[in-house]
Amino acid sequence: MAQHMNLTLKVWRQKNDKTKGKFVTIQAKDIADDMSFLEMLDIVNEDLTHKGEDPIYFDHDCREGICGMCSLVINGRPHGPKYGITTCQLHMRSFHDGQTIVIEPWRAAAFPVLKDLAVDRTSFDRIQQAGGYVNVNTGGVPDANAIPVPKRIADEAFESATCIGCGACVAACKNASAMLFVSAKISQFALLPQGQTERYERAQAMIDQMDAEGFGNCTNTGACEAECPKGIKLSNIARMNREYFTAKFVREEDIHTHS
């Protein structure tokens, strides 16, 4: 039998990107503890809609932790009080009856608030468009083992590629740095044979775009890694730095004179 609880929500309400926002206190009544956090917000929104008020605007899509759409800083932590999950995977049993929950959007200059709790994360898209791809026609399916990739390298690339681009790393970082995201996207190509041709242009282009978007600078606190719902490791950032400094100082194409 599900336990039911009443909660006090302090929710950031903001009309649009032009106006200033503020916290509004909303009561969430009769919430079952086996609901997800987003289902709790759905219930609150139904209630608001019945009252003729504007529902709380928040991002969500797959609701099974794989799309990276849901966000929310809940009581001071991205995706709420648990580790390794997204907000849609957070259940109300992580809270108790009578608790006050502060809900804020991701805070970063590069993630402007669109409305209430939804932020514009297209800065991530622009970083991807700057170099997060392989610029050749892939053609047909290659024969198995035609391109050998050692197992450990394949695993490492796969782990980097599990980044869902939710932006929790930026939200958690005291400097609003996007380096965990960018490093994961650089790593997934830098590790694999298909990514080699554009390896160093990619690192430079994506880091330039990251800087242009106004993200902060990493101070290696490790907050991003701890809060990442997909467990993207800090070693990706070290790899990104290696890629970038190699590109700048010892890149094979640049160290010789060509006519």
Added chain:
Amino acid sequence: MSNSKPVLSSSLGRKLIMSLTGIFLCTFLIVHLIGNLQLFNNDEGYAFNQYAYFMTHFTPIKVVSYLLYASIILHAIYALVLTMKNKAARPIGYAQFNGAANSKWNSRNMGILGTIILVFLATHMYNFWWKYHNDQVPYVEYRTDLATGNTTAQEIQATEFNDYQVTTENNVEIIKARDLYKQVDFAFQNIGIVIFYVIAMAALSFHLIHGFKSAFQTLGVSHRKYVPIIEFLSVWVFGIIIPIGFALMPLYFYFVK
């Protein structure tokens, strides 16, 4: 994909400057601690004052010392620039931010710790470096009987001191030197200075426990074999041995001497 901006105007370039200057300053601390262990010699500064003269007059050391001052200034300026950029990257802060859930306190407060260290450095340089270079320390004459090896020390007046001199008369070695040792002794009789030095060394400890290993992460060193060694050095050498070694100096002069 395009070829891109100069290194030093990029986020990673600025981090590289922080990393390299930081590691250089860490290596300096090792030399500084080992040299200053001579303060614990019970010889009225005989060894320490000769060492001080050597460190301020030997050309290669002087070159390195100017690199050192430049590194301190660069490290502080880049820290300020990066901090301002980081603040600009989050113009509206969180009403509630639970940093303790995901990161260590010192890693989030490197700026505050660094500022304490910078204020300490200004005080420290004024007390010893500036006074030593501007004839505001006492003078001393050491007489060593070369037959017996016994050394006696005596304070001398500015008029009796021309420059650092080592002479031998009648089988007695006479050394005239600026008495930095006495200046150290004098400064560390002030309880305010002693407390400030100890606090600054605590700040140094927390700064370096994060800073030393962070510098290597920035350089791209990430390895299951070598990172544990770097982390060990961060904690034991730069977080414990060096700050405690330095903190013992004012405590020794205040409580023991």
